[in-house]
Amino acid sequence: MGGRAISNLTADQLDSELKLSERGAADGRKNLPASGDDQLSAVEAMVVSRIDGVIGQRSNEILGVGSGQDFTTLPQDLETLAGEPQTILTQFRAKKARAQSAVGLELNNTHSDFARAYRDYRAFRIQHQLTETEPSYDTVFWRKVFFLALLFTVEVAANGWIIGQASPGGLVQGWTTALMISVLVVLTGSLIGAGPWRYLNYRGADGNGAVHRLWAVPSVVIGGLLLLLFAFYIAHYRYALSHSDLDSPAPDNILSSIASAPFQPFQQMESLLLFIIALLIGIFAVARGAHWDDPYPGYGPRHRRMEGARERAQELALGLSQEVDEAKQDADQALAEIAQRSTASVGALRQAIARTQDNAPIWDFQVLQILSEGRDAIEIYRDANREARSGKAPSYFDTDAFEDVEPPSSAEILESLQTAFARATNNITACKSQLAGARAQLEAEYHSFYDDELTPFLKNIENNATVNVRSEFDDGPAAKRAAPRVEEPVSDEPPEEPSRGPLSFKRLRGQR
Template identity: 25%
Template sequence: MARESALTRLVKGIRREPRDVRADLAVFPPVDAQALAADMKLDRLAHQRGAAGEPPADAVGPDEVEIRIAERVEDERRRGHGILLEQLRVADERLANLDFEGRFAEIRQAAPAALSEFRAEAATGRDELNSLRRKLREHEDAKAAFKREHRLTRPPHPPTTGAQTLKYGLVAVLLVVETLVNGSFLAKGSELGLLGGTTEALAFSMLNVVGSFLFGRLGHPQLIHRGVFHKLVGLVSLTAWLAAAVALNLALAHYREVAGETLAEGGGAVIQRLATDPAGLNDLKSWLFFAIGFLFSAVAYIDGYATVDPYPGFGDIQRRLDATHEAYIGRKQDLIDRLLEVRDDYVQSLEDANRDLSIRRAEYDQILATRARLVRLFDQHQGHLQQVYARLLALYREPNRRARATPAPAGFAEVPVLARLAVEDEVPDISAEAAAIRARVSEAQALLVEEVAAIHREFDAAVAGYHQIDDVVGEGRDGAAA
């Protein structure tokens, strides 16, 4: 939320495109002298007054009709002046709406705040990584202590995930194959035929294959252990497996022969034969049956032993260390990705703020140009009104001359010059203010560029800091944290 508050102050008032503030030529529409003359009925008045000898030949100054003409032109000029003042007011409002001072203040406050918030984001990630690295170091220390305690100099060799999958798959294949092989032998002595033989074979196979696998996985590694008690446990486990594998497969071979002779008392007969003459198999196929079963048992035993590190407990320590290391590396990458996302957000916001200043400055210059253009257009409009005034006088004086019986006044040969409004005094000179604003815009943009560069540097430093956690907490020669 804090990050959004800093950036919101920068992007809230961004102008995506400059507004069109150009002054149109139609701001001061031209005055049609002919239409104005018709409206004032100058032709009729000229004939009437000329026929009456008005104004008299010795008249000095404008007559009443010429005064009305001057007043009408003056009305048009006042109307144009009002339009000019309204347009200038709109331009001043647009200048005020640019709010450069507000934007400068937001940039001075929010841009450094954005950098501080980015540093806080990086520091939070660094603290989290330090915590994860301490956990990883504890597992590294546990591994190093285990190696020292058991005088191990080699690295652990736990099977990979792919190798584990193959080994467990081999157990499943052995289980299925032995079930099918045993089922074909035992089907002859089963009331249910192949289905019954397969069911009995599955029970024997579970004991033979799965049991041997567990003996190999749990018991045999104890033989490698440096402790005498563990070695004794491993030796007992190996002896127990050999006895169980031989007994189970002999029992299965005897059961095949007994089931072929008498179905009802097959189990008791097998126990009696094992007690009196365990090696007394009468059929070569029974010995083959025994050999296949024992072979499957031995393969399952070896396969079970191969699913773990040869030294008991060493593989478990390594797996926990690997899991912690993967969690640490994965989280570090997540934090770097997060920093990258935050950096891009900050940089984009700062660049948008920079572009916004350019747009505002362009609009500011455009408004100033519009103000100057409005003044020029009004000055041109005043010149146009002087021409209209001269034309209206001509449209009055020429018919008056033609209708007169006496000479026209000498003033008819002259066209008075109407006084112009000096609007420059109404438009204050803000060139110095404009130069100051342009300078401050350049200064603010330089600050934004520097903040962008600073965020890039902070990102590089943060990523380097994340990686330095591994350098600071390295590993010694025996795997312990240095």
């Protein structure tokens, strides 16, 4: 049988693994296959299949990953890849359309809400002559509450400590009285500041603010007298406690004492200190109440409604832009994968051609050796079958079992690969052209979404909306230098503001 080119495949090894001698003898004793049969027996077919598998394995080992036959469908595969960019582009359009459909109605409604709030805000500024001022208020609720709580805590601590030292009931009675007075002082001051104090400078629509001052001024005076009464009360209470016996009940003639001798407690430093603290806390409470919202009544709520509508529209638009960005990212990734797959396929084909050229002699020699080992293995089976059978052996025993097995030669494989490479080169050019066109179209539609579709949704909803509202009524030098503008009454839509463009989400894309 000659030298063995493949150490792990010999006829003897096949005989040992497949028990060809034993199977041949067993079939021969049964006169199988029959003398008239012209088809290979099951054992022979198994040997032929085994040899065919070994040839395919050796093709992969010698010629590289995949034999020449693995590349016969490459041109068709590249033709299929050439159509996928348009499919990816269609998928991007579908995702963009679904995202727009999901939020389009809500975004339009929010834009209408902003336009309505803007008109109300603008008309309020014109009517109340607030074109030179911006709303000013604390937007953090806990911070506003904290300052009121701080005032209350300081008043309770000061009153409780000073009163408790002189109270016959000790600190408990002192803190109880301090708590009551502190609540009255802080609450009264806050109500004065949040209510009548803010209406002292209220101009009202079309200048009718004097009507509100008719009740605001008396209310402020009454509130101030109440704060003064509470301050006198706490001072007289402390003075009365300091001049009472330890077992005496709490004094109940404070109001009459205030009426008869209002300044008598100031002879005592502690009472004077309580009086000053109560007045200061009351004044601070008035200031805190006045600035709980914008000091001008009605200005803050209108500004918040406008800002809230603008922020809701921006949030919806930002969510829409994020979905479109994700769709764009998925499309870019899919196009990159197609480019990578096509390049890798052609690269593998180049490698197969190079390895076939380098290993052609080895391949041709080893194919012949493998077939030779297969024929010897078949002869082992047939010889054992002939010796054991009592009848005539089938006539096909004299024919070559591998006559239909014709592995391609290296020249044939190389020719097939080169033919496939020529077709693949043309197809990959078309694939690259489709990729470039799809990428260009994808970028164009992506930017068109921001420039032509999303921006109109956000027309006149800008980050600097408040500043631009002020600039509409500016009569200073900057306004005189600007282009002439015809003043119009309040319209149904927010006015055009040429100083800045609408909110651009391109900047958001760049930041991400």
